[in-house]
Amino acid sequence: MPPSASKLRPVKLGEKAANYLRKEIVEGRFKAGESLPSETEMMAMFGISRPTLREAIRILEAMGLVVIQRGKNGGAAVRHPAVTITAANAAIYLQTKQATLLELQRARSMIEPELVRGLEGRITPEQFGELRAILAQARAAMHDVGAYVGRTTAFHRVLVGLMENRVLDLIVSMIHTIYEPMVAAATATNMAVGKTAFQLDVASQEHLLDLMEAGDFAAASDFCRSNLARIARFMEESGVGRAIIGAPETDA
Structure with missing residues (x-):
């Protein structure tokens, strides 16, 4: 009542x-x-x-x-709440704490290699095909930052969704909803550099899929860890990682 x-x-x-x-x-x-x-x-x-x-x-x-x-x-x-709303609230909290893009990247480094390892035995050939199709769309959209971010965010959401863990799904999706637009904004001022970064990112994700599809999830996890560490070093050395986290746009 x-x-x-x-x-x-x-x-x-x-x-x-x-x-x-x-x-x-x-x-x-x-x-x-x-x-x-x-x-x-x-x-x-x-x-x-x-x-x-x-x-x-x-x-x-x-x-x-x-x-x-x-x-x-x-x-x-x-309606069911969109992850963008949760991410926006989290980003506002992190912004008040002056949390940085580098901190967000390091959080990814702690979570995502274990996520990759946990996907062993969970991905079907059809799902590998879906993930590769998303990366192909991202590669074709490199001239359009917004479209590219949409595809790379979708890639990570599909990947984490395969774990069938709703808590992990929310955490990783929320991180990428905040992270991807920030990285895009950081590279948008120099599209030549941005496109090179996008190409490297897609190539890395394609190699990750190659390792997983070959059944070597331990190597895939190690590659994920080293790739994320490489990105963190670049952020630290270039100063990009000092950017304060900002709130993403929410779904209407």
Whole structure:
């Protein structure tokens, strides 16, 4: 049952209503794409005013749990939160701590080699084909920084998704959602240098797939570790790694 307004302090009504609706959404009682009840129904459900209800909906919108649809048949529609929203919140926190791109790169170095090792026996020939197709798209998009970043981010999301570990999926996807646009921005000022870096990155990922497809996941893990260490050294020596982490754009 929704919380009764009589039991809540007035200043907390919107927050309490939002918490109740959040619980209903995350526990699956409202599915992605479904609309929440009408404002009139929810006002009666919670015993609150329209402005207080709209405050609750704004809280849910900020969480990425609803999107507001305008027009005659508009209202609050449920959606699953995008990783970009989580990444943006994490990036804001890291920005307040003055965390750097080099720190993010070193975090990758601790996680991703073990991820590669853990993929042994998990990738089918069809999935190798999907990963190679994404890299081919990235290679073709090197003239367009945004498109290139989209493809390389997709590559890492597919790769980590094969682990079937939702916590790891979130952490690695979040890191790359922050990391890829920052690297692209750092190279965008000199596209000749940027394209060379992109070519090296794609070639490295293709070699990684070669090793994994040959069944040598230990060598693939070692290559991943050495490649990430090479990138970290470049960031440190060039000064690129001193850049403070910034928030990525969120999905609309």
